[in-house]
Amino acid sequence: MEIVKVKRKVDAIVLDLDGTLLNSNKEVSTRNLKSIVELHKLGIPIIIATARPPRAIKEFLPQELQEIAIFVYYNGALIMNQLLQLNEHYSIDSKINKQIIEYLMINEPNHLFSIEVNDKWYSYKEIDYRSFIKVSENPEVIDLEKIKLVSPTKILVSQLKNIEDFTKWFGDQVNIITTDSNSLTQIMREGISKETAITTLAKRLDFSLEKTMAFGDDFNDLGLFQLCGLPVAMENSIDELKTFAKEITTSNDEDGVANVLEKLLK
Template identity: 55%
Template sequence: MELINNVKAIVLDLDGTLLNSKKEVSERNKKAILTAHKQGIVVIFATARPPRSVKDFLPHELQDIATMVYYNGALIVNKVLDYRQHYPIDSAITSEIIEFVITYQADACLSVESEDTWYSNKTLDYKKAMNTDVNPTVISLNELKKINASKLLISQYSHHEKLQKQFEHKVNTICTDAGTLTQIMAKGVSKEQAIREICIQNNIPMGDVMVFGDDWNDLELFYACGFPIAMGNAIPELKDTAYFITDTNDEDGVAQVLEKLTCTVNNS
């Protein structure tokens, strides 16, 4: 990677990127991020996860210095600036999508996230399907349809392409986790749009943003930012778009790049 000195913000995905396979942030990665922050670089974490989940994985030292993007961009929070923006799916659209899903696959594993609360209409063990240690609150299907959802989740769904085509003008739909998880956000909601909003607030050009990622929900952001960094474990589409490919999330790939970056800043 060539030395660069005009990075003004870094955006970090969590799963498969900053977090290792044990769902931990290594000391090396934490130190590299804190060093970047001390040198004036804006730190942003952008994840598909809800706030409660991020609190379990991300060290408090990092949470305290960063702007947080949750639900792939549906919720943006900066506690220092007392800033909070939520972009939910209207309940009428939530209802339409749920009806469509159960029409094609009645046994679909479907749940709704709404501002850090998780709901489902079935009592299931979501721990493996959703890569979490907790299960959602079970409510009736009719109650589920009335929620203004931060994000809709469908696991092991066989009709992702039909769903995406049917609702492409109403919501933003992506398929992640090797095709096993369909994630649905409000139309216009994405990590990219959230980062654009944050950069406008901080007067930072997108060309001066470095982003780290590994999966489909990072792809638009890779196209939009000046310095997209693909993890060694990233999908091929991200690697093809990347400015640089670093080592995997189990090899401190994030820290390897940031250590070079902060050295560049020091020498500029």
């Protein structure tokens, strides 16, 4: 009876990582982990939807969570779960990648860009990215001409000065999201986002989007909040996200996720 009761409230749970499930020390609290595991035992799918690549999961998440969650990486460009045999990868066409790089070289001389290719990170020059974005490593440096030829999973651009002009040129060819207090521009294949990944999973696993609870804090969660029927914003969320939330919980440093999930277990 308890399983039926919980499933009537929520069909699936979607969790962002940075600023949401992870606290400021990049850890999952004991309370957060316990509430997630308990709901998973009741048959609720747990989906981690993050801008990060797969390698980051091994660094930040407890093994128990790695084993039970379905993962949406790169803002939707990679969906993975071994048990369900999920491995769907959506990359940017190499021709578009080349056009973007050449545009940046000409029009954004002070930009910093790098690319992610299915869990590998590349740049064309030596830069300590750890000083200005949330990473624990630096990309592998390879020749610029080689970078132009690949089909990246995601393009990362820091210090982009004119996002409006860039969007005019490429907005109909790729999905462009600005995060991290507008300091980082993330570029994915056109039509690819967290919400498209969750829509795919809802069809595959047969759960209701209206009964999907989504937690987030930044711009790349906006579409997710508009898609899911039960959006929950963290106290530390951007204001734009809070306007779409059905509920605002405490911050990521105050067990904000657990404070909501524990109510489902009562």
